[in-house]
Amino acid sequence: MNTQAVSDAFLRLVKIMDELREGCPWDRKQTLQSLRSLTIEELYELTDAILAENWTGIKEELGDLFLHLIFYARIAREQEKFSLDEVLNGISEKLISRHPHIYGNVKVRDEEDVKRNWENLKLKEGKKSVLGGVPVSLPAVVKAIRLQEKSKQVGFEWNNSNEVWEKVEEETRELKEAVDSGDIRHMEEEFGDLMFSLINYARFLHIDAETALERTNRKFIDRFTKMEQAIVLSGMQMTDLSLEELDAIWNAVKKQKRYD
Secondary structure, three states: OOHHHHHHHHHHHHHHHHHHHHHOHHHHHOOHHHHHHHHHHHHHHHHHHHHOOOHHHHHHHHHHHHHHHHHHHHHHHHOOOOOHHHHHHHHHHHHHHOOHHHHOOOOOOOHHHHHHHHHHHHHHOOOOOOOOOOOOOOOHHHHHHHHHHHHHOOOOOOOOHHHHHHHHHHHHHHHHHHHHHOOHHHHHHHHHHHHHHHHHHHHHOOOOHHHHHHHHHHHHHHHHHHHHHHHHHOOOOHHHOOHHHHHHHHHHHHHHOOOO
């Protein structure tokens, strides 16, 4: 890596941000609050590119995110809250302090030791709970994954996948009992418990539950769209067909392509 080239490119972007903030009416108008939703959109665009393994898209979206991060730091500097160098030095100091196996004398055996050390260091820094760093506004599936990963670092973890699957089966039975009771609130609670257990099971299988569900979403969209197209080409409308006829077309579409 050409360190000087990276440094020059970064400083160029910082300079452009300063020029835009001072000279562009749109950029001058932006606040932390107005940028927030745009940043979330950019982040999701990056995750879309990652899921598609679109390297050109990943490169572009990373650039957009860099711009947003520098934008926030510029606004903070204007309000005399902090500067960009404070942000960069802050994360550098955090990384050094939380990697004593690299910058100190601590010995680790594997990545699990690293994660445990990370959480213990956060508690020593004043965190009241190992779960305290999980953002409240995270999507529910991602939040469940993060909660499980963090609780694991302090030993709150199943021994093996068989134990987790037994929990899945237990929660399935409890959901069925809740359905039989007709109590909506109880059904919702047990459904949530089942989902949480399934996410845990996915983690033991080394599967990212969020990615798995999103791939299924995209697979459904692709198949459903192809089914719609097939029906239009036949001169009919979906509402003209029975569920059995729609299912037959769906199965024909499924055979057209094998999904990973």
